[in-house]
Amino acid sequence: MIRDLEREAEIERLARVLGTDTDRLTPLAEAEPEDLRALSDAIADHLHERHAGAFEKAIAVAGKLPSAMTAKLAQHAMGPTLSARAATLLEPKQAADLAKRLPPLFLADVAVHLDLRRAGPLIDGIPPEVMAETGAELARREEWVVLGTFVGHVDREVLAELLDAFDAEALLRAGFFVDEPQRFAAIIGSLSDARLDELLATAAAQDLWPQAFVMFGHLGPRHAARVIEALDRMDDDARATLDGELEGELRARASV
Amino acid sequence: MSSRFQRRAVEVPEGIAALGDDAVDTVHTLVHEAERSQAQELRGALDRTLSIVPRPLRGAVKKVVGA
Numbered sequence: 001m002i003r004d005l006e007r008e009a010e011i012e013r014l015a016r017v018l019g020t021d022t023d024r025l026t027p028l029a030e031a032e033p034e035d036l037r038a039l040s041d042a043i044a045d046h047l048h049e050r051h052a053g054a055f056e057k058a059i060a061v062a063g064k065l066p067s068a069m070t071a072k073l074a075q076h077a078m079g080p081t082l083s084a085r086a087a088t089l090l091e092p093k094q095a096a097d098l099a100k101r102l103p104p105l106f107l108a109d110v111a112v113h114l115d116l117r118r119a120g121p122l123i124d125g126i127p128p129e130v131m132a133e134t135g136a137e138l139a140r141r142e143e144w145v146v147l148g149t150f151v152g153h154v155d156r157e158v159l160a161e162l163l164d165a166f167d168a169e170a171l172l173r174a175g176f177f178v179d180e181p182q183r184f185a186a187i188i189g190s191l192s193d194a195r196l197d198e199l200l201a202t203a204a205a206q207d208l209w210p211q212a213f214v215m216f217g218h219l220g221p222r223h224a225a226r227v228i229e230a231l232d233r234m235d236d237d238a239r240a241t242l243d244g245e246l247e248g249e250l251r252a253r254a255s256v
Numbered sequence: 257m258s259s260r261f262q263r264r265a266v267e268v269p270e271g272i273a274a275l276g277d278d279a280v281d282t283v284h285t286l287v288h289e290a291e292r293s294q295a296q297e298l299r300g301a302l303d304r305t306l307s308i309v310p311r312p313l314r315g316a317v318k319k320v321v322g323a
Binding site for chain 2: 025028031032035036042043046047050051057060061064069073078082085
């Protein structure tokens, strides 16, 4: 099941890079997620390099104009896909200034197309409230892959603020797509006991245990022990939905 | 990998190539379409930029983009 979810996510990611529908990628339906990711990255690089001169000129134009005008051009002339590709060439300060001037709806559109391998360093400069508003919009759209990728790049202090904007379902579904497993400790660590209880109740109610255990499977003993305590607080019916083997693995992790 | 595509711009990972020519052809067709679409969007973006930027600044913009 986990591989299927990963494959589905990578097909979605590839379709986004190509600007096409997932239906057209049917011949790749059996590909391994890692191969699909490598292909997406290669195509993103190619499309960036194919018109690198044009993107560089767009950034040069931005440098000649007031920020408010640049923001207007990003939104109304470039659009989200081209803005996302050009944004990777911005200086962090420029990116932060622009982000403050753009509405969360547009930033969410840009985020969907942003290549965080290139744009990752820009993320730190974006004000936390802008990140949180954009994150909330992405959650509203159920853009779990995009959200998960962002969570892997945001500054640890901003992470807590970003997570406040997510309900338990969003946390579980986006958390599944976080590329950096070391982030799971920060995610679980930033949740209160009440939020952790809510996370487990949602996993039980919506059959999201696989997503939950992708997160829990990377925790160290301290955070695993907190999850075990939360499991012990669950009511019996909800607890019965959990696979005993997964719980056993977590208990072993907590006792290391 | 399909020999027809060995010199194409994007190198298809071996695992994708192993799926067969249909998969490889699909990738290259879609990459070609994405290139064309991006070129078209960029042309449109320049036109829209020149219509949005106030007249006194248009000369500077044209100079930068070489239009």
